[in-house]
Amino acid sequence: MTVTTAPSYKYYESQRLSIITAPFSGGQSRSGVEKGPKYMLNHGLQNSLTKLGWSTVITEPLSSAILQIKKDEMDQNDRMGIVKRPNLVGKVTKLIYETVTKSLSNERFPLTLGGDHSIAMGTVSAVIDKFPDAGLLWIDAHADINTLTSTDSGNLHGCPVSFLMGLNDKKMVPESMEWIPGNLKPNKIAYIGLRDIDEGEKKILKNLGIAAFSMYHVDRLGINEVIEMAMRAIHPETNGDGPIMCSYDVDALDPLYVPATGTPVRGGLTLREGLFLVERLAETGNLVGLDIVEVNPDLASKDDHVSDTIATSCSIARCALGETLL
Numbered sequence: 600m601t602v603t604t605a606p607s608y609k610y611y612e613s614q615r616l617s618i619i620t621a622p623f624s625g626g627q628s629r630s631g632v633e634k635g636p637k638y639m640l641n642h643g644l645q646n647s648l649t650k651l652g653w654s655t656v657i658t659e660p661l662s663s664a665i666l667q668i669k670k671d672e673m674d675q676n677d678r679m680g681i682v683k684r685p686n687l688v689g690k691v692t693k694l695i696y697e698t699v700t701k702s703l704s705n706e707r708f709p710l711t712l713g714g715d716h717s718i719a720m721g722t723v724s725a726v727i728d729k730f731p732d733a734g735l736l737w738i739d740a741h742a743d744i745n746t747l748t749s750t751d752s753g754n755l756h757g758c759p760v761s762f763l764m765g766l767n768d769k770k771m772v773p774e775s776m777e778w779i780p781g782n783l784k785p786n787k788i789a790y791i792g793l794r795d796i797d798e799g800e801k802k803i804l805k806n807l808g809i810a811a812f813s814m815y816h817v818d819r820l821g822i823n824e825v826i827e828m829a830m831r832a833i834h835p836e837t838n839g840d841g842p843i844m845c846s847y848d849v850d851a852l853d854p855l856y857v858p859a860t861g862t863p864v865r866g867g868l869t870l871r872e873g874l875f876l877v878e879r880l881a882e883t884g885n886l887v888g889l890d891i892v893e894v895n896p897d898l899a900s901k902d903d904h905v906s907d908t909i910a911t912s913c914s915i916a917r918c919a920l921g922e923t924l925l
Contacts, residue, residue, distance in 0.1 A: 608708070608921075609884040610730070610842060616653040616920070617702035618645060619711040619722075621695050621892075622661060625687045626717025626756035629861050631897025635912070636712035638896050638905070644913045648710075651921045656707070660698035661691060679773055681753035688717050688755045689775025695721030696778070699888070703729040710916060713892030715756040715861070716743055719846045720779055723763050726888040727782045730842040733887055734833025735763075735788040738876065739848040740864040742793060742800040742811070747771050749799030756893075757797075760788070766803070785809050789829035791876065792817070792851035795864045814866055822872040826879050845880060845919065846890040849912055859899040859908035870911065877919035889919050 608614065620636035645655050677684045695711065699722050702709045711722045716739070727733050737743070737760065744760040745751075747767050761767055765781025772779075789810035796804075796813075804811050810832035812825045820828075830839030852873045854863035868876070880886045894912050899905040914922075 607884045608886065610887050611706065611708045613706060614653050615705070615707045616648060616655045617705075617707040617709050618648070618655055618657045619695070619698055619702065619709055620657065620659050620661070621711055621714035621718040623691050623714040623718055625684045625691060626715040626759075627754040627861060628683070629895065629898065632713070632715050632861055632893060632895040634896050635714060635892075635894030638894065638909045639712055639891070639913055639916075642909050642913050644916060647913065647917050647922075648920055651917065653708075653920060658698055658702065660694045678753075679747070679771075682747055682750065682755065683753045685755065685773040686775040688720075689773060689778070692718060692721040693775075693778050696725050697721075699725035700728065703888075708886075708920075709888045710920070711888075711890045713890060713894070716846070716848055716890075716892045717756045717759050718892060719759045719890055720762050720776075722888060722890050723759075723844055723846060724780050724782060726844045728780070730844075730887050731782075732834075733787070733842040733844050734830070735783060736829055736833070736843060736845045736880070737788060737790045738792055738845065738851045739790065740792060740795050740850045740867055741848070741862065742790060742796050742804060743848075744800050744803050745797060746799070746803075749797070749803075751797065761803075764788075786835075787833050789832045791825060791829055792868050794866055795862075814868075817868065817872065822868070822875055823879065826876055830883070840883070841885060842887045843880060843883070843885045844888045845877065845886060846892070847877070847915055848893045849891065849908065849915070850893055852911065856911050857894075857908045858904040859896055860893050861895050861898060862893070873911070874914055874918045877915055878923065881919055881921055886919060889916065891915055
């Protein structure tokens, strides 16, 4: 592969970037996902992005709080009905929110490495604060829009979108999560890659008229048309042109390519489809933030499963930030 300089990024002409690590597993029950950021950095991600022309810094918002976080994770009293660790998730996502906000105020592109998908409560909220017209592309096998009353598992990594949209009854929201502004509107989000959706989530998507493209749509229309439709859905007035936040769960890809992830679902995006998606976003110049989440090295049954998952995750970042085939 020939590495070229990054294309023009309309909102970051100086090509300054913050790699924000979010080694957090409290939004779900499987340990190991907190190791994702370290593995990606050890794979040489920062150096790769520097070669693409980005001036990079690494920011670790959870480093000073890690001992307390680990203590809180063992606190069995941090529950609200079946909902697990709401106080912990609230504290951690606020730290991430504050860090992304600072990155944006310094005109740095926020690349946030998770960790589970609950971290998007912080990243997306901060991006929409900075870019009120930003649309969100949620790349995932799952809709992650369960509410506090619809979740069956109680794992908050399946609920971030409901918090981002303010769908939960305010009387039920724990104090530590009251900071979440709920500034995402239903017409400013589009899903790509869905294939495992809870019944309660289906009702929410239909009732709110949210743009959702499952693997059926990818198979029927092709990945490029789906991307174009998604961009038009979040920016209809400008035919898809406007700031875009991308929150990318690696389980959107078929587990053949990313076996080391927490909730794999067969029949996902191919490797080329998954990389083309972010290549296309880079080409628009409209990308204003990126999450890469749910990389869990501990769930690999073979060493090459770890290396495949990490290599693919780093490729997603590089392609989103300017790496091209020619």
